[in-house]
Amino acid sequence: MPDMKVVVCAKQIPDPAAPPLIRPDTHTLDRTGKLILDDSDSYGVEMALQLAGGADDEVTLVSMAPNGETAGLRTALAMGATRAVLISDDALLGSDALGTAKVLAAAIRPIQPDLVIAATESTDGYTGTMPVQLAELLGLPSVTFAKGVAIDGSTVKVQRQTEAGYDDVECPLPAVVTVTAGVVEPRYPSFKGIMAARSKPIDVLTLADLGLAPADVGAAGARQEVTQVSEAEARTAGEIVEDDGEGAQRILAFLEQLKVI
Amino acid sequence: MALDTAWVLAQVGEAGPTSLTLELLTEARNVATKVAAISWGPHVAAAAATLGQYGAGTVYDAGDIGDALPGVPIAAAMASLVDAGNRPDAIFFPASYDGRDIAGRLSAKLDRPVLTNVVGMRSADGHLETEHALFGGTHIALARFTEDPPHLYVVRAKSFTAEALEGGSAPEVVSLAVPDTGSLAAARITGRHEEERSGPALDEAAVVVSGGRGLGGAEHYAMIEELARLLNGAPGASRAIVDAGWVPYSHQVGQTGKTVKPTVYIACGISGATQHMVGMKGSKNIIAVNKDREAPIFSIADLGIVGDVHKVLPALIDALRSRN
Incomplete structure (x- = not known):
């Protein structure tokens, strides 16, 4: 039996550096191309590896992605995660945050983790609600926006960001914790890690395997429609000048013109 | 209806x-x-x-x-x-x-x-x-x-x-x-920590001066604070330098930080990741100082200075001090 079981929610997303492809029929992000591990989740993976780094500990990645995509999971496995569970099913197309939480909850429940870690929000959708919806469905307490996480016996101690600073929060395990970028510095996968990741197990599950009905998830379960997506009105660039020693004076003149000084 | x-x-x-x-x-x-x-x-x-x-x-x-x-x-x-x-x-x-x-x-x-x-x-x-x-x-x-x-x-x-x-x-x-x-x-707050602040609140200030990676090091953030003070503004930061631990999270402007819409936003050494821009693109006027001519921040700046923050900001601070 492993000592400490940590689940990390790992999202695989289209490269955010590339322009987003919007499906014209559903007005949703086209996720059928190559996917990578969401950078936001690399912090959660690293945090999990630091908290559950013992020989008998276990870090399980849980992900939902189309077309059996595992590229991002291999990245996290190469960092050192033990194994992965991927839920991939055509019926999941168009799932919103609550639908995603239902799927992940069904996949996580049998693992009976001590701790579930997720990013505060994904880079592509950034709703920031999925981990808390997941916690509610799992019947677990949650602490969001962690900038520091430590385990003390059966308690997780979190420094939780607030508008004015941070709070110290203590929560009994099992629990769901969301981490910010900067909570830890993610390691780069080593060559050895990359080689080892190739043989680590990834269980691929369908909705039926989880006992979920298509109506509860996907576009039907989202119970919302996007009627239009358009590019936001772009701000146009103003005057761009090379600093030839007069840069500060140009700023001063602009501030005077705006009557700020 | x-x-x-x-x-x-x-x-x-x-x-x-x-x-x-x-x-x-x-x-x-x-x-x-x-x-x-x-x-x-x-x-x-x-x-x-x-x-x-x-x-x-x-x-x-x-x-x-x-x-x-x-x-x-x-x-x-x-x-x-x-x-x-x-x-x-x-x-x-x-x-x-x-x-x-x-x-x-x-x-x-x-x-x-x-x-x-x-x-x-x-x-x-x-x-x-x-x-x-x-x-x-x-x-x-x-x-x-x-x-x-x-x-x-x-x-x-x-x-x-x-x-x-x-x-x-x-x-x-x-x-x-x-x-x-x-x-x-069952989660309990056992301690509360508030960052000290002397000027106006970041999300209410008429002037926001923000610093990013281009500052080169945490010790140079003092320039941002001094410039903000001289303009009765608030100092802000990009996610990169908050994550790097240079300044507290409460200074962060962006998607996961604060949304600001000041009269003037001065971005210093900030390249302009979308994460940052979503938190400040509603500013009435944007001034950017960055040494990279291709930095995305210049695409939304009303006044862009392509130059070294370590030259432009000290000169600006000196000029403002001599006016006061």
Whole structure:
């Protein structure tokens, strides 16, 4: 039996550096191309590896992605995660945050983790609600926006960001914790890690395997429609000048013109 | 036709309701006939009159929840109100830490989806159509729910302008019972830490001076603070230098930080990741100083100086000091 079981929610997303492809029929992000591990989740993976780094500990990645995509999971496995569970099913197309939480909850429940870690929000959708919806469905307490996480016996101690600073929060395990970028510095996968990741197990599950009905998830379960997506009105660039020693004076003149000084 | 009833999750501190709470109340009364505020904590009674001035006809007060995080208990209190037959058409949550927690919990409890990152809305035929900022604000989506209300929305700061009602009346204050949620609500706050601040608040300042990686090191952030002080502004930061530990998170401007719309935003050594731009592109005027001519920040700057922050900022600071 492993000592400490940590689940990390790992999202695989289209490269955010590339322009987003919007499906014209559903007005949703086209996720059928190559996917990578969401950078936001690399912090959660690293945090999990630091908290559950013992020989008998276990870090399980849980992900939902189309077309059996595992590229991002291999990245996290190469960092050192033990194994992965991927839920991939055509019926999941168009799932919103609550639908995603239902799927992940069904996949996580049998693992009976001590701790579930997720990013505060994904880079592509950034709703920031999925981990808390997941916690509610799992019947677990949650602490969001962690900038520091430590385990003390059966308690997780979190420094939780607030508008004015941070709070110290203590929560009994099992629990769901969301981490910010900067909570830890993610390691780069080593060559050895990359080689080892190739043989680590990834269980691929369908909705039926989880006992979920298509109506509860996907576009039907989202119970919302996007009627239009358009590019936001772009701000146009103003005057761009090379600093030839007069840069500060140009700023001063602009501030005077705006009557700020 | 307007909606019948809207609820607003009202965050109230010692200084009164947050500015985002007042923005939500104002917009709620624009789209709905009746507005109720849902609030908690030790300062609700003192803030009730203000909540009324901004449109709340009723204030549901869940009382002091002590050291508990609000997500579980407040969502449970709201869910029991809904289950008792009190069904608003829309529930608006602030896009704050606690606001998102409560929205997520309530969404799962009621098995209702939630629309997030709302930056605009209009009601038509008794339906609400909402605008959402996507991909760091480069795209705007229009969305609507396809099932019967109540509908849940998380709204970004500074999407609406707060305006008090003329002759607004005192709201009816109704106490709201918090159900026992057992171990779900087991998280406890054991210590609170507030960063010290001397100037105006970051999200209220008329001038914001922000620093990024281009500063080169944490020790150079003092230039940002000094420039902000000389302009009666607030110092801000990109996510990169917050994550690097140069400055506290409360300084962060961007998608996961604060949204600012000052008269002037001065970005120093910030390249302009979408994560950052979504938090400041609504500024009335943007000045950028960066040594990379190709930095995305220049595409939205009204005045861009392609130069070294270590030359431009000291010169600017000297010039401002000599004027004062």
